[in-house]
Amino acid sequence: MPEDATDHGVVTVIGVADDRLELLGPDALEALRAARVVVGGRRHLALFANWNETDRSEVETLEIRADTAELVGRLRARLSGGAGPVCVLASGDPGFFGIVRALLRTLDRHQLRVLPAASSVAVAFARLGIPWDDATVVSAHGRPLAEAVRAARTSAKVAVLTSPEHPPERLGSALLDAGCTVDLAAVCSRLGSADEEVRELGLAELASGRFDPLSVVVLVGPGGLPLTGWRAAGTEEKGNERVLAWGRSDATYLHREGMITKAETRSVILGKLCLPTSGVLFDVGAGSGSVAIESALVAPGLTVFAIESDPESAERIGINAAAAGVGIHVITGAAPEVLDELPPPDRAFVGGGGIEVLSAVLRRLTPGGRVVASFASLDRALEGARHLGRLLQIHADRGERLPDGTWRLVANNPVFVAWGPEEDAEG
16 A cells, blocks of 8 residues: 655545545645645535645646546556656545546556545435445446346335436436335435535435435335335336457457457457456457456456556557446556566466567466467467467458448458467367
8 A cells, every 4th residue: 555645656535525625634635735636526626726735836637527537548647657646536435436446447556545534425324314334325327227226126225326317316216117115215415515405305206306416315215124116117228238248349449550459359369268257367468458358348357457568558448448347457568577567367368579478478377377379470370389289360351331232351361369378278
């Protein structure tokens, strides 16, 4: 855990209570005074602008908007350029359905120093005078509202973090459609600010009202029992189910022209990796990060490292991972030098760096592990096969529609894939 607030590589995430920076603890105040980059929502940046304990002309500010992936990419670029120290201002506990989750998609947790305040959920229950150690907490930020309804209908006490996409009134309508009954519904908005509002009401009032979309909705079931009822037919949200898929379209990923493992080749690589349910995976020379990202989608229990020497490509990997909803570690640096700083891999894909990098990965591979490597050159592929033991050529022609409506096949350059080295592995 980093402790030095003046360390340019450290991101200090500060939870703010009651919209008053003067209430921050000594560690938070020290970090904020030392910061050269301050990140926050519009409200928190306004608080910082009116704070009289630092020279703000020396400080760059970045506003948190809906696209947190873009923000984290910009923040990563500042860190790579040595522009820190960095402070991120957030409400309450930043690790509780907060900005910490977005930051960890591209930053190592050892770069983060989190100084929390009370979470908005804790404050909401405190305002209502209700204990919440037995409450279910769900978020409607970037998630289907149906998930919140599923959690609510089987719980006696629920807190739902609402969002612009799913405001409190929409939650109320969904609960009514599901046949739920409550003793108490409360909308807690702008907690800790001068215009804080806590309204206790019934489900019908919740469904018909208009509220601040960024609120905490507290629901208490009848007589301390779970909220009753089941979703009405036809209310299931469509298109949000997570599916098991790999070899996704190349257009899914931001990438430098030509610097992506094509979808058809990626499908074969994922198959040859024989991904375990847990362990460590390297994607070396990751480019767009497509292999690393799809490995994390297929096997969520893996710890995935995407190693890329080009800083711009590394930034794109973080954005692609955030868009796919997976957490991977993006390592900006050249292999094989950076590999020694990482834990030994159980699986590895080598998409760049040549035989020297392949040899370095094999030296670090855990017993019984597997490496897959791709090559554009037959000569290098044969050398890779001598190291790994198996080799195939992939050649896929993609269909393309002509102006007259007929089809033709467009050839892609062949790719050679080598894999191994375990003697008894199938396929």
